[in-house]
Amino acid sequence: MTDSIPPGKFDDVNEAVGEEWEAETTPYERVREVISREYSPRSAERVAADARTSPKTARKHLNALAEEGFVATSTGDRGGTHYRRSPESLVMEQATDILSHVSVDELVTRIAAMRETISEFQTEYGVESPEELIVEQANQTLSGASENERGIDPDTLQEWQTTRRNLAFANAALSIANAERFVDGDSSRLEENTSTP
Structure with a gap:
């Protein structure tokens, strides 16, 4: 023992x-x-x-x-x-962290993929945001018209919200990278990266 x-x-x-x-x-x-x-x-x-x-x-x-x-x-x-x-300091911290782990070219590719994912959600559910979908589904439930409408499962809703949040941080990181290039005198790719919708 x-x-x-x-x-x-x-x-x-x-x-x-x-x-x-x-x-x-x-x-x-x-x-x-x-x-x-x-x-x-x-x-x-x-x-x-x-x-x-x-x-x-x-x-x-x-x-x-x-x-x-x-x-x-x-x-x-x-x-x-x-x-x-402050939300601003959190955004800056997240953006800086992204830039320390991802190249600008990879970031542009990831932003395009996230935008495509969000566009697919918007097309599939016919609304611009997950919040609009929640309100629409609540209104349908209250009006009794929800039997024929397809709802969104919680995992998909969370994926949409997370993708949108990650896109916001990625866009902030790209803006910082472009601003740093401009300040450093390398503005040749500035217009190329910021022209992505």
């Missing part, structure tokens, strides 16, 4: 990891890391608690991140400022 480690030894593992994180990072780094995963508005106090810093320090760093465009602000129910990751 082997000796087992008493449960008490592991009670403070999370606290130990938190203390290590606090010792190895600055308050700014911790605030940025916490808010980078927040897409719903949060108060500075909640961010501060997760970032292991004071609300005053968190607020200072959150305001600096808002000025940089990394954080979006809004007014909470009680009038205080709330913070969340």
Whole structure:
């Protein structure tokens, strides 16, 4: 029989990891890391608690991140400022990640394929977007006319939504690549890549 480690030894593992994180990072780094995963508005106090810093320090760093465009602000129910990751910074992060893994030529090919997939969905279901289809199907159900209409299964609906989201990120990446070429003086392919509908 082997000796087992008493449960008490592991009670403070999370606290130990938190203390290590606090010792190895600055308050700014911790605030940025916490808010980078927040897409719903949060108060500075909640961010501060997760970032292991004071609300005053968190607020200072959150305001600096808002000025940089990394954080979006809004007014909470009680009038205080709330913070969340800005959609623009997420798009930039995703686009940059795409460009680090995919060549511009491959990106153009993938964009064309995604556009074709979306066009096929639009043709098959007779609407421009998955949201329109959901509304149309709900209206048909309410009116009792849905018996003869073919619905969309949840997996197909999710595929359509995901393809549309991925296309948006890919288009952003292509725009950045084209802008970088223009800035670098290599605008020869700029018109070629941006002319794709």
